[in-house]
Amino acid sequence: MKAVLQRVAHARVDIGGQTAGAIESGLLVLLCAERGDADTVADRLLAKILKLRIFSDEAGKMNRSVQDIGGGLLVVSQFTLAADVSGGNRPSFTLAAPPDEGRRLYEYFVAQARAAHPVVATGEFGADMQVHLLNDGPVTIPLQMTV
Numbered sequence: 001m002k003a004v005l006q007r008v009a010h011a012r013v014d015i016g017g018q019t020a021g022a023i024e025s026g027l028l029v030l031l032c033a034e035r036g037d038a039d040t041v042a043d044r045l046l047a048k049i050l051k052l053r054i055f056s057d058e059a060g061k062m063n064r065s066v067q068d069i070g071g072g073l074l075v076v077s078q079f080t081l082a083a084d085v086s087g088g089n090r091p092s093f094t095l096a097a098p099p100d101e102g103r104r105l106y107e108y109f110v111a112q113a114r115a116a117h118p119v120v121a122t123g124e125f126g127a128d129m130q131v132h133l134l135n136d137g138p139v140t141i142p143l144q145m146t147v
Contacts, residue, residue, distance in 0.1 A: 001037045001045050001105070002081040004030040005141045007054055011074045011133035013123040020129070021121030023072030028133050032081035033097040033105035036147055042109045045145040049073070050117060054139055062139075072119035076131060077106045099126065 005027050012022035029049060033042075055064040055071070066073065082096035097105060103125045113120045123129045 001034060001041045001109075001145050002032040003045060003049065003143045004078075004081060005049065005052070005054070005139075005143065006030075006133060007136045007139035008074075009134040009136045011131065013074065013076055013121075014130045014132065015124055015127045020123050020127075021074055023074045023119060023121050025069065025136070026071030026119065027066050027073050028131070029073055029075045030078040030081060031075055031106060031109060032078050033102040034082050034095050035097055037097060037101075037105055038147060039105070039108055041145045041147055042105055043112060045143060046109060046112050046116065048143060048145070052141070054141065067117065070119075072121060073113055073117055074121045074123075075106075075110055075113060076123040076129065077102070077125045 008026060008028050010024050011028045013020050050067050051065050053065050054062050055069045057063040079093060079096040079102060082093055083091035084095055085091050106125050110122055
C-alpha cells in the first residue's frame with residue numbers, strides 16, 4: 001500500500017463542483033492499494049501516518065504528529081500511485097489492486113482512521129476529483145508498506 005502525505009494548512013476535494021471533504025491543518029493522504037495488500041498493511045500504514053512527527057513544535061522542529069496537533073486527515077484514493085513507467089511513456093497500472101479490492105481496502109483504511117482519529121474527511125473512490133490544498137512547508141512524504 002502506498003501513500004503520499006502532504007502537510008497542509010487546509011485542503012478539500014471537490015466532485016462535480018461540490019465539496020466532498022475538507023480539513024483545516026493536517027494531512028492530505030493520497031492512498032493507493034496494490035495487488036497483494038491486506039488489512040494488516042493498511043493498519044500499519046495508518047499507525048505510521050498518525051504517529052509521524054512532521055508538524056512543528058514551539059521550537060520550530062518537526063516533533064509533533066497529526067494526533068498531537070489535533071489536525072485532520074483528508075483521505076483521497078489515488079490508484080495512479082501504482083503507475084509503472086519502466087516500459088515506455090504510457091503508464092501501466094497492473095500493480096494496483098483490482099477495483100473491487102482497491103475499494104474495499106480504501107474503505108477499510110477510512111473506517112480504521114475514523115475509529116482512531118477524530119477528524120477524517122474523504123473523497124470518493126473512483127470518482128473524478130479536484131483536490132485543492134495549501135501545502136504547509138512544503139512537506140510531502142511518500143510512504144510504502146508491504147505485506
